[in-house]
Amino acid sequence: MKLPIVENSGSNSESGSCQPSRCGSGTAATPLPADIQERVANHPCFSEQAHHYFARMHVAVAPACNIQCNYCNRKYDCSNESRPGVVSEVLTPAQAVKKVKAVAAEIPQMSVLGIAGPGDPLANPERTFETFRRLSEETPDIKLCVSTNGLNLPASVDELCKHNIDHVTVTINCLDPQIGARIYPWIFWDHQRLRGVEAARILIEQQQKGLEMLVERGILVKVNTVLIPGINDQHIPELSRVIREKGAFLHNVMPIISDPSHGTYFGLTGQREPTAAQLQEVQESCAGDMKMMRHCRQCRADAVGLLGEDRGEEFTLEKIDTMEIDYPAAMEKRARVHEEILAGLEQDQNPTDTGVTDGRAVQMAVATKGQSLINQHFGHATEFLVYEASPEGVRLVGHRRVPRPYCEGGSSCGEDAEAIMSAIIEQLAGCEVLLCSKVGFEPWTALEAAGIQPDGEHALEPIEEAVKSVYQQMMTREPVELPATERQSA
Amino acid sequence: MAYEITDKCVKCTACELVCPNAAISETATVFVIDPGICTECADAYPEAQCSSICPIEGAIVDELGDPINPPGSLTGIISLATA
Structure with a gap:
């Protein structure tokens, strides 16, 4: 789906290391009435x-x-x-x-x-x-x-x-x-x-x-x-x-x-x-x-x-006092932006079906800044969304906060890299794949060694599409069906 | 006969909202009880209202300076605090 890119009057500059997050949309199980x-x-x-x-x-x-x-x-x-x-x-x-x-x-x-x-x-x-x-x-x-x-x-x-x-x-x-x-x-x-x-x-x-x-x-x-x-x-x-x-x-x-x-x-x-x-x-x-x-x-x-x-x-009180705001214009703009987002969401009735009929469930971590896209560098992520792909479909199952992003930018980049990396890997327990827009050589190696396959090939793609396609590839390479008990605990 | 608020007060406003005498008001750092107005709720309720809702141990004391809610009485973490 296409969504408008919303500008934020420059106020949303890269301030510090705080990066947003997001999660899955349409779910395989139990949609709302x-x-x-x-x-x-x-x-x-x-x-x-x-x-x-x-x-x-x-x-x-x-x-x-x-x-x-x-x-x-x-x-x-x-x-x-x-x-x-x-x-x-x-x-x-x-x-x-x-x-x-x-x-x-x-x-x-x-x-x-x-x-x-x-x-x-x-x-x-x-x-x-x-x-x-x-x-x-x-x-x-x-x-x-x-x-x-x-x-x-x-x-x-x-x-x-x-x-x-x-x-x-x-x-x-x-x-x-x-x-x-x-x-x-x-x-x-x-x-x-x-x-x-x-x-x-x-x-x-x-x-x-x-x-x-x-x-x-x-x-x-x-x-x-x-x-x-x-x-x-x-x-x-x-x-x-x-x-x-x-x-x-x-x-x-x-x-x-x-x-x-x-x-x-x-x-x-x-x-x-x-x-x-x-x-x-x-x-x-x-x-x-x-x-x-x-x-x-x-x-x-x-x-x-x-x-x-x-x-x-x-938006502290002090900062708000210095802002010059045209409220009626802001409300109009808001209405326009909301309408565009909702129109986009309506088109986005993407089926979550994976097309895989037989196979185990796989959990994948995703680095994202919003808009339902894989659009964040591994090193900037303060949290990862966790999606599960299975024959039942793709769905969001949770999110994992990391204590510190791998790369906080500026002079701190690279400090304590090993300790941060092992903390992140601990948080990603149970995930077999990590989807992000980019990932450096060192974290790549560490993730791979921990049994988590890093994947930067789906940068800027919609999350669920990418999860689906990675899952399909995995399942064609892995034709052996696991026993049901193992599937449940996966 | 009046209670007093100490510097442990976190200004959560709960006491002010339940005081039947409107004896409690805000200052820059803590809330204060007007000793001329406070009755310790003697004629209104079995227990003083401010100290019955205050979440902070030691934030409200009686005339002798003894806390109405001593350490551990609200949070159960006395042994840890004194250990």
């Missing part, structure tokens, strides 16, 4: 296809929280971490509106504004709803959404409906209060701090009730679940079944982030993070007939840009 697909067509978080092209931003207007999660520590002013709960500056509603308008003018691919924290948006109702109210008046073309822990959800549903919010994300980690008591040390409810199983029971009850109320009102609900090995991993398939029955349209199972340096309870008590394979296994076991989300990047509560990139630093 047509009416929902239409509603999420331009939503980068809800539509895998859209996330290659459309940008989102979060505004951090909601600092207070009404519960504590053992995986969360809401530290402020940490620009080097990318995870939910962390922001660089908390904004007033007026500042947030100003920022949204500036970003939407500079990044015309922007389609969605979310409020996700750093606390719980519904525990800050005045700030959250004031922001939504003003945005629905001043940027009516931008979709509004909100993420919540669900405790105040039933009480907020009517207010949410007033602001024309048609997407809500609820983080639900369990249905069993015994499990909940290990995840949530306390909640603030009915003017008291409650703890233990009783607190978890109330939280779970409110989450489930809130989910039902939203579905009743026709609001799209995505459920986020943090996969915590040893705590809720066995429980997630059951959870997935229940929320699907209640009408959630998308389930996003995300790995717990438990780096001890973040100072969370789980981080400090040695809670392990799941491996990429474990995450994928749980996601597969939930898949059923509900769409599973594979492209989530667990972004900050003040993230800006395409998923996988964060351009927040370009």
Whole structure:
């Protein structure tokens, strides 16, 4: 497909090493129902296809929280971490509106504004709803959404409906209060701090009730679940079944982030993070007939840009003050850009069929900067998308963040090359091929030695086409069928 | 009879939102409780509201300077903090 190239008034220069990312579009398994697909067509978080092209931003207007999660520590002013709960500056509603308008003018691919924290948006109702109210008046073309822990959800549903919010994300980690008591040390409810199983029971009850109320009102609900090995991993398939029955349209199972340096309870008590394979296994076991989300990047509560990139630093309050923006013209341009992207996506009903009828599944890592193309140098990639090709088709199954890109540019290029390379190879476990626009001799050799075939021959080609063609070649060279058990674990 | 906010405050605003007396306000660095207004919620609730939602151990203290939420009471990480 052909897509417009969008210029960004020079503001998107090669700033540092931060490179975007992307993920797969049309999937082999479980497409969304047509009416929902239409509603999420331009939503980068809800539509895998859209996330290659459309940008989102979060505004951090909601600092207070009404519960504590053992995986969360809401530290402020940490620009080097990318995870939910962390922001660089908390904004007033007026500042947030100003920022949204500036970003939407500079990044015309922007389609969605979310409020996700750093606390719980519904525990800050005045700030959250004031922001939504003003945005629905001043940027009516931008979709509004909100993420919540669900405790105040039933009480907020009517207010949410007033602001024309048609997407809500609820983080639900369990249905069993015994499990909940290990995840949530306390909640603030009915003017008291409650703890233990009783607190978890109330939280779970409110989450489930809130989910039902939203579905009743026709609001799209995505459920986020943090996969915590040893705590809720066995429980997630059951959870997935229940929320699907209640009408959630998308389930996003995300790995717990438990780096001890973040100072969370789980981080400090040695809670392990799941491996990429474990995450994928749980996601597969939930898949059923509900769409599973594979492209989530667990972004900050003040993230800006395409998923996988964060351009927040370009839009600090100080920088926004110096920008001269023609808002009506920006809105017109945005409408044009969105229309072009959507028209392109409509044409892009590329079949994901691989044409291979017999063969094992193969995972391939892809370096990309967006637009659904293989268009990034290996050395610049901060993350890789992982696609799986099999007789069932080509689909995105996840993404792997690398601690540092191989080549950060400037004088640092080449320093610690070996250490970085082995960290990247560790992250790419399970991948047999690496598709990128270019790769140097040294990383090439290292990848090959690790059993990952580097491939720069498909530069600038659409990802799924390239994955398909590499897979076809592999399978013609490899005619022997593996036993079914091995296929499953591949 | 009034509580006080220490410099451990991270300015999350939660206390301000739940104070029934509007006794809490923001300064450049932390939030402060007006001792002339604060009643420690004595007539309104069984427990003071600010210290029932505050997520930071040691950020709210009583008149003697003793923390309402001592280390470990909210996060469970006391042994690690003192080890």
